[in-house]
Amino acid sequence: MPISPNQGSTGGGTTVVITGTSLGGATAVKFGTKNATITANTPTSVTVTSPSGTGTVPVTVTTPGGTSNPLQFFYVGAPFKASLAPVSGVTAGGDTVTINGSGLSTATAVHFGATTATPTVVNDGQLTVTVPAGAAPGPVSVSVTTAGGTNNGLTYTYIDAPTIVSLNPTSGPASGGTVVTLTGTNLSTTQSVNFGGTLAPFSVLSDTSLSVVTPAGTAGAVDVTVTTSGGSATAVGGFTYVAGPGI
Structure with missing residues (x-):
């Protein structure tokens, strides 16, 4: 006589299906003493809503013909x-996030706001998940x-x-040292700025402005790339x- 699922929240409320034979007319299903x-x-089946409980309890079905053999049900904390x-991370999603805690081994979903992602369980204390688009x-x-339930926080x-x-100014000596806005x-959330692949020191002035000091470079035009927590722009x-000048 299988039971599915065989585990649920300590607070109760889990829908459990018990299958077997001669189960018609069930008058009681007990989870331990409840x-x-x-x-x-x-x-061939009885569907029930589990009561609250803790630990591992025997589950029995009582019909006019008697009481069944017990099956085990495991209560899991939140x-x-x-x-x-x-x-x-980027609004487009795709980054991998690690969540640490406890009671995570039965995780089936991670919710980012109203969007749900399926996690990979590493162990009871850790899981990873690919962030969905925001x-x-x-x-x-x-x-x-x-x-065991859902936990926020x-x-x-x-x-x-x-x-x-824009950049201002847009040119300067190859020796570097030009302060560019x-x-x-x-x-x-700028993490780096580079001129032609060479990292440049910078200061964040605001969400719309950086102060950057050009590194030394080679005469000619170079790409300028800014990398933030949200991605890169060039x-x-x-x-x-x-x-x-040369003489």
Whole structure:
């Protein structure tokens, strides 16, 4: 006489189907000492809603013909989430996030706001999940659903990719050292700026502005790339290195 699922929340409320023979006219289904609510019954199955409980309990079905042999049902506590990393990423989704906590071994879903993703369980204390696309930039709550229930308490922030609108000035000596103001959008989480592949020191002035000092380069136009938590943007040929005079 199989039982499916054979585990559920300590708070009860799990829909459980018990299959077997001669089950028609079931008058009681007990989880340990507690009665479950019978919601459907046929000669070969009984569907019930589990009562609250803890640990492992025997499940029996009583019909006019007697009481069945017991099956085991395992009560699972709600998951606890301790941390999430990384805590932000591109609005388009696709990043892999690791969630640490406890009670995660039966995780079936991770919810990012109203969007659901399927996790990969590493062990009872950890799972990974691919972040789904977000509806818009900004923070969303993250919850994990397991056999023990759903737990909230973490936040993930969607960040739009940056854009580069302008650089001022657009040229400077090949020796470097030119202070350039770079304007654009979504620049507050800037992680790096490079001129022709060479990293440049920078300061974030605002979400729309950076102050950058050009590194040394070779005479000619180079691409300028800004990388943020939300992705990268490139101004093709955005800055021109000017060769110094020679005598």
